[in-house]
Amino acid sequence: MVVIVGKADPRPAYLRIADDLRSRIVDGTLPPGTRLPSRAQLAREYGVAESVALEAMRLLVSEGFVETRPGSGSYVRRRPQVRRLVRSWYREKRGDSPFRADMAAQGRQGSWESHSETTTAPPVIAERLGVPPGEPVMRTNYVFYADGEPVMLSTSYEPLTITRNTPIVLPEEGPYAGKGVVERMAAIGVNVTHAAEAVTARPVLAPEAELLKVPTGTTIIRIARTYYADERAVETADITIPADRYEIIYHIPVGD
Amino acid sequence: MVVIVGKADPRPAYLRIADDLRSRIVDGTLPPGTRLPSRAQLAREYGVAESVALEAMRLLVSEGFVETRPGSGSYVRRRPQVRRLVRSWYREKRGDSPFRADMAAQGRQGSWESHSETTTAPPVIAERLGVPPGEPVMRTNYVFYADGEPVMLSTSYEPLTITRNTPIVLPEEGPYAGKGVVERMAAIGVNVTHAAEAVTARPVLAPEAELLKVPTGTTIIRIARTYYADERAVETADITIPADRYEIIYHIPVGD
DNA sequence: TCGAATTTGTGCGTATGTATC
DNA sequence: GGATACATACGCACAAATTCG
Numbered sequence: 001m002v003v004i005v006g007k008a009d010p011r012p013a014y015l016r017i018a019d020d021l022r023s024r025i026v027d028g029t030l031p032p033g034t035r036l037p038s039r040a041q042l043a044r045e046y047g048v049a050e051s052v053a054l055e056a057m058r059l060l061v062s063e064g065f066v067e068t069r070p071g072s073g074s075y076v077r078r079r080p081q082v083r084r085l086v087r088s089w090y091r092e093k094r095g096d097s098p099f100r101a102d103m104a105a106q107g108r109q110g111s112w113e114s115h116s117e118t119t120t121a122p123p124v125i126a127e128r129l130g131v132p133p134g135e136p137v138m139r140t141n142y143v144f145y146a147d148g149e150p151v152m153l154s155t156s157y158e159p160l161t162i163t164r165n166t167p168i169v170l171p172e173e174g175p176y177a178g179k180g181v182v183e184r185m186a187a188i189g190v191n192v193t194h195a196a197e198a199v200t201a202r203p204v205l206a207p208e209a210e211l212l213k214v215p216t217g218t219t220i221i222r223i224a225r226t227y228y229a230d231e232r233a234v235e236t237a238d239i240t241i242p243a244d245r246y247e248i249i250y251h252i253p254v255g256d
Numbered sequence: 257m258v259v260i261v262g263k264a265d266p267r268p269a270y271l272r273i274a275d276d277l278r279s280r281i282v283d284g285t286l287p288p289g290t291r292l293p294s295r296a297q298l299a300r301e302y303g304v305a306e307s308v309a310l311e312a313m314r315l316l317v318s319e320g321f322v323e324t325r326p327g328s329g330s331y332v333r334r335r336p337q338v339r340r341l342v343r344s345w346y347r348e349k350r351g352d353s354p355f356r357a358d359m360a361a362q363g364r365q366g367s368w369e370s371h372s373e374t375t376t377a378p379p380v381i382a383e384r385l386g387v388p389p390g391e392p393v394m395r396t397n398y399v400f401y402a403d404g405e406p407v408m409l410s411t412s413y414e415p416l417t418i419t420r421n422t423p424i425v426l427p428e429e430g431p432y433a434g435k436g437v438v439e440r441m442a443a444i445g446v447n448v449t450h451a452a453e454a455v456t457a458r459p460v461l462a463p464e465a466e467l468l469k470v471p472t473g474t475t476i477i478r479i480a481r482t483y484y485a486d487e488r489a490v491e492t493a494d495i496t497i498p499a500d501r502y503e504i505i506y507h508i509p510v511g512d
Numbered sequence: 513t514c515g516a517a518t519t520t521g522t523g524c525g526t527a528t529g530t531a532t533c
Numbered sequence: 534g535g536a537t538a539c540a541t542a543c544g545c546a547c548a549a550a551t552t553c554g
Contacts (some may be wrong), residue, residue, distance in 0.1 A: 012541060019462065038519055054520090059369055062311045062473075063319040063459055071550030080551045084454070103463060115499060195508040198340070201457030201499040203319045205525045206275075217319050219457050219475055224503075227510075243457040247480075250506045252451040254345060254438055254483075268522060294538055305524045310539090326539045327531030 012049050017056035025076050027063050032078040036066065037046040062217070064244065080245050083146075085196060087223075088251040097150075097178040099144055108146040114172045116140040118160065125157050128226050135159040139172050143211055150212050151239040156181075162190065162234055181227050181235045190229050197250075198224040199241060212242055219243040263383075265500040269304045273312035281321050281332050288334040292322065318459070318473045320500070333471075336501050343479075344455060344507045352435045355400055355408075364402040370428045372396040374416065381413050384482050384492040396427050399467060406468050409496040412437075418446065418490055437483050437491045446485050454480040457499060468498055475499040 011019075024030045037045065042053035052166045057074055060066040068074045081185065083106055089184030096104075119139050126133040138159045144152040163169040168176050168184045182192045203222045204212070213222075223239040241248070280286045293301065298309035311328055316322040324330045339362055352360075359366030375395050382389040393413045400408040419425040424432050424440045432440045438448045446459065450451070460468070460476045468476075479495040497504070 007431070014541080015462065022461070040519080048491050051544075052542060055541085057520090058314075059462075061462060068520060069551080071518080072552075073519065082456075087506070192510050194510050197506045197508065199455055199477065199504040199506065201477050203321075203475065203506070217315075219453065219459060224304050248455040250453045250508075251344070252453065252456065252506075253509075254450050270522080296538080307525075313539090324539060325532080327533075327537075329538065331531090364517085426528060 002084050006093070013046065014052050014059065015095035017042060017048070017053065018059045019179075021060060022063070022065055022163040023061075027103060030076050032076050034076045036074040036076065038073060042168075052189055080184050082244075083246050084249050085152075085246050086242065086249045086251075088249070089146070093103050098180045100178070103146050104188050106146075108242040109142065109148075112145055112178075113146075114140055114142045116170050116172060119158065125236060128224065128234045129157065129216070131159055131161070138163060138171070151245065153208060153211055156235060158235045163188070175192055177226060185227070185229065190234055192227050192234060195227045197226075199248065204242070212240070214242050214244075221248060223248070237249055269302065270311035270315065272299060273302050273304075273309065274315045274380075277312070277316060278319070278321055281316075286332050288332050290332045292332065294329060294331040303486075309336070317471070320473045321474060323471050339502050340498070341497065341506050342505045343501050343503075343508075354436045355435070359402050362402075364403055366400065367404075368398050368400045368434075370396050370398045372426050372428060377413065377415075379494060382450050384480065385413065385415055387415055387417070387491045394419060394425060394427070407498070407501060409467055410493050412435065412493040414491045417487065419444070436437050440486050441483070441490055448485050448490060451481055451483045455480075455504065460498070464496055467499060468496070470500075477504060479504070483502055 020032070021036065025136045030036070036042075036057075039050050039053045039057065042048075042056070043050040046053070057066060057068065062067060065077055066074050083104060084156045086105075097110070102109040116138055118136060120134045121129060121131060121137045123133045124137060125137070129135070129137070131137075137159055140158075142154040142156070142157045143150055144150075144154065158171070160169070162185075166188045167174045168187055171184065176187050185192050201219055201221045202222065204214060206219050207219060207239065209215065209218070213218075214253060219242075222245045223241070224236065225239060226233050226236040228234065277286070277292065281434055286292070289335065292298075292313075295306050295309045295313065298304075298312065300433060312409045313322060313324065317324060321333060323331050334410070335447045341358060342361075342410045353366070356367065368465070370393055374392060377385060377387060379389045380449050382391060382468050383392070385391070385392075396410075396412045396414075398408075398410040398412070399503070400407055413426070416425070418441075422444045423430045424443055427440065428434060441448050442448040454509065455476055456478045458478065460470060462474065462475065465472050475498075477497045477499045479497070480492065482489050482492040482500040484490065
C-alpha cells in the first residue's frame with residue numbers, strides 16, 4: 001500500500017509516520033508483540049527514503065513504544081509487568097523489613113546488599129536533615145533485589161548525633177538489622193511521626209543503569225524521603241526506581 | 257583538537273561522542289547553558305562524518321541533556337527552577353480550587369482551560385472506577401497554567417451514575433465550577449474519604465510536548481489518581497506533569 | 513548444514529530550507 | 534546580507550543478526 005500525502009501537510013514526514021504508528025499502537029490496532037513493517041516497507045508505503053522511515057522508528061523506540069531486534073524486525077513493545085510499590089504508613093507496621101514485606105505481598109523474594117560508612121553531610125542532605133553542612137552522618141548505600149533482580153537503589157543518611165553509641169548506629173547490623181527506620185528509631189526512643197517524599201523523574205545515568213541493569217536512556221523515578229520525629233528530621237534517603245517496572249502508590253486520606 | 261581513537265573501541269562512534277559529552281555534562285565540566293560544539297566542529301574533533309555527530313546530539317536531546325536552537329547552536333539544558341506540588345489531604349480543605357491554591361502558595365497565578373463531554377469508559381478507566389467497561393462517564397480534559405505557562409495536563413472521568421441530574425454533572429459549570437472533586441462531591445452528598453495516586457514516569461510524547469510546550473526528550477510524571485467515597489471510586493484522572501519543572505510532595509503519617 | 517534473502521545498526525556524503533547572529 | 538547552525542530528506546554502503554528454504 002502506498003499512502004498518498006496531501007501537499008499541504010506541515011509536519012515533517014518522519015513525525016507523520018511516527019504519529020501514525022503510535023496512534024495505532026495506543027488504540028490497540030497494533031497490539032504488543034506485533035511485528036511492524038520493515039524500514040524498506042515503510043519507505044515504500046509512505047513514499048519516503050529509507051532513512052526517513054529509520055528516523056520514525058528511532059523516535060518510537062526512544063518513546064518506548066517499539067523495540068527492535070537486529071536481523072529480525074521491529075515490534076510493538078511488550079510492557080514488562082508493572083509492579084506496585086505501596087508507600088504508606090501501614091507498611092511500617094509489619095515488624096519485618098518494609099521492603100521484604102512489599103515483595104512478599106507480590107509473591108517475590110526481597111533481598112538487598114548494603115554498605116555503611118560515616119561521612120559528612122553534603123549541603124543538600126544537610127538541608128534536608130536540618131543540620132549544618134559537614135555534620136557527621138552515617139551513609140548507607142543499598143541495592144535491593146526482587147527474586148535476585150535489582151529493582152531499587154537507595155542512599156540513606158542518618159545524623160550521628162542521633163544514633164551514635166546506640167545499638168542501631170549501623171542500620172544493617174545488630175538486632176534491628178533490616179527492620180526499617182521507624183522500628184529502629186523506636187528502639188532508641190525516637191518516635192517517628194511522619195515522612196515526606198518528594199518524587200521526581202529523569203533519564204537514568206550510567207552508574208545507576210549499571211547497578212539496575214537497565215539500558216541507558218530509560219526513565220527512573222527518584223524519591224527524596226525524609227522521616228521526622230515531630231519536627232526533627234531523623235533520616236533522609238535518595239531512592240531510585242526504574243519507571244517502566246514499578247509504579248508508586250500513595251494513599252491520601254481526605255480528613256476533616 | 258582531533259581525538260585519536262584506539263583501534264579496539266567496541267562502541268559505535270556516535271555513542272562514544274554522546275557518552276563523552278554526557279559525562280562532562282553530568283560531572284559539571286559543561287554546566288547548564290554552555291554552548292556545545294557545532295555538528296561540524298564535533299565531526300572534525302572526533303574524525304567522523306557530520307551525520308555521526310548529528311546522531312550523537314539527537315541521542316542527548318532525546319535523553320534530555322541537551323537542547324538545540326536552530327540557527328544558534330546546541331546547549332546544555334538549563335534545569336528550570338524546580339517547584340513543588342503538594343499532594344496531601346489538606347489541599348482539599350481550602351474552599352478554593354486546589355490548583356489555584358497550590359499556585360498561589362508559590363506566588364503564581366493559576367488558571368486552566370477545560371473541555372467536558374460524555375463518553376463511555378475505556379477498559380482501563382472502567383477498572384479504576386469499578387464499573388463495567390462502556391459505562392457512561394463524563395470526561396473532562398484540562399490544561400492548567402501557571403502565570404500563563406502550561407504546567408499540567410489532566411483527563412478526568414466521573415461515572416454519570418453518580419452525577420447525572422445533579423448540579424455538578426459538568427465539573428466546570430455551575431456554582432461549584434473549579435472547586436475540586438471533594439467539595440463538588442460533598443455538594444451532592446457524596447463524602448470523599450480518601451484518594452489513591454499511582455505515580456509513574458516516562459518520556460514525553462509528541463502530542464503532550466506540544467500542549468505543554470516542552471522540548472521532546474523531557475521526562476514527564478504521570479499520576480493516576482482515584483478518589484473514593486469509602487470503597488466506591490467516584491472519580492479518576494490521569495495527570496501529566498513535566499518532571500523537570502515540578503517535584504511532587506507526599507506527606508505520609510506514621511500512625512500507630 | 514549451508515547459503516541466500518531480509519532486517520536492523522552504523523556510517524558517509526550531499527542537498528535544501530530556515531532560523532540566528 | 535552573508536555566514537553559521539540546526540532540521541529534514543535523499544541515497545548509498547556494508548556489517549551483523551536473523552530467518553527460512
